Amino acid sequence: xxxxxxxxxxxxxxxxxxxxxxxxxxxxxxxxxxxxxxxxxxxxxxxxxxxxxxxxxxxxxxxxxxxxxxxxxxxxxxxxxxxxxxxxxxxxxxxxxxxxxxxxxxxxxxxxxxxxxxxxxxxxxxxxxxxxxxxxxxxxxxxxxxxxxxxxxxxxxxxxxxxxxxxxxxxx
Amino acid sequence: xxxxxxxxxxxxxxxxxxxxxxxxxxxxxxxxxxxxxxxxxxxxxxxxxxxxxxxxxxxxxxxxxxxxxxxxxxxxxxxxxxxxxxxxxxxxxxxxxxxxxxxxxxxxxxxxxxxxxxxxxxxxxxxxxxxxxxxxxxxxxxxxxxxxxxxxxxxxxxxxxxxxxxxxxxxx
DNA sequence: AACCGATAGTTGAGACTTCAATCAAGCCCG
DNA sequence: CGGGCTTGATTGAAGTCTCAACTATCGGTT
Numbered sequence: 001x002x003x004x005x006x007x008x009x010x011x012x013x014x015x016x017x018x019x020x021x022x023x024x025x026x027x028x029x030x031x032x033x034x035x036x037x038x039x040x041x042x043x044x045x046x047x048x049x050x051x052x053x054x055x056x057x058x059x060x061x062x063x064x065x066x067x068x069x070x071x072x073x074x075x076x077x078x079x080x081x082x083x084x085x086x087x088x089x090x091x092x093x094x095x096x097x098x099x100x101x102x103x104x105x106x107x108x109x110x111x112x113x114x115x116x117x118x119x120x121x122x123x124x125x126x127x128x129x130x131x132x133x134x135x136x137x138x139x140x141x142x143x144x145x146x147x148x149x150x151x152x153x154x155x156x157x158x159x160x161x162x163x164x165x166x167x168x169x170x171x172x
Numbered sequence: 173x174x175x176x177x178x179x180x181x182x183x184x185x186x187x188x189x190x191x192x193x194x195x196x197x198x199x200x201x202x203x204x205x206x207x208x209x210x211x212x213x214x215x216x217x218x219x220x221x222x223x224x225x226x227x228x229x230x231x232x233x234x235x236x237x238x239x240x241x242x243x244x245x246x247x248x249x250x251x252x253x254x255x256x257x258x259x260x261x262x263x264x265x266x267x268x269x270x271x272x273x274x275x276x277x278x279x280x281x282x283x284x285x286x287x288x289x290x291x292x293x294x295x296x297x298x299x300x301x302x303x304x305x306x307x308x309x310x311x312x313x314x315x316x317x318x319x320x321x322x323x324x325x326x327x328x329x330x331x332x333x334x335x336x337x338x339x340x341x342x343x344x
Numbered sequence: 345a346a347c348c349g350a351t352a353g354t355t356g357a358g359a360c361t362t363c364a365a366t367c368a369a370g371c372c373c374g
Numbered sequence: 375c376g377g378g379c380t381t382g383a384t385t386g387a388a389g390t391c392t393c394a395a396c397t398a399t400c401g402g403t404t
Contacts, residue, residue: 153200
């Protein structure tokens, strides 16, 4: 077992010795990498085949469907999805060409742009939601006992919040 | 709360009524989506800045570093990463241009191609591993109590294995 | 030996994302 | 009012991934 160890540099200066992952942590981490890859793949494939949209486009439709007037500003859309502004711009442009969303100028802020879901977008969401939910169940929720799924949600919530940024961080 | 519900079609035919996610499941699922997006983003950024490679390239280097003769066949590489063959072909081509890996024809199978890590690839892995591990800790492992991280690993292992495919599945 | 379906890998086009540069509008301060 | 900084959004180029089509080899069959 010693020879093929993944740790490139076993002996490092004691001062800044990196804290390698333990064997158990390695296993968990690789499971995460494989599981998340597999899950993303499955969900994207299902949506693409059944509705002709990607998971990010679906997520945009969901956010819009929940918003008052089915309208959200571009930057809020980006923030709520943890996507870059540029990414949302491109994605919304493509969706707009397909008639799923529209752009409106933002009245109270000349810089802002509102993204509005069209009726066609709504219809597409209605049609694709059941299949998507089924895929989420088959590939995630129903694979785990309820408690374990809830725990996973908790954990990933902490990950989404990210490392606590205290004042000593060099943020600027 | 009723009006902005994300469920497009509340009333569906009772026969094939979709099993929507419960409110709790919704929260957990969205935490997953946000957390995984944030984590992938953080790890990719760190590797790109500090080592000039992406997470998938890093993973390829790790797999190679663990293999006998630091050599793996393309298709095994693809399988072990849950990536498509095509994706691995493209990625390896780029890495080869940068001198991180090399291709060798496979002696025992004329169709096969072996991917070999070069010394430069090994050196790059050695240099970048500490920073990457630190990022994994900061953005995932150290955010969770040890037991919770282990549980997450368990859960994602089940996800990686995927839905049990019994004989009644139409797989062919 | 010639065939045929399955497997390994590549290729190129199109779709998607990232990054840096740009533009426009808001905000603050003297 | 008139800078100058910050924020919101877009653009285009470069990089990456997916998908379908293609080539080549292997294995089993006759």
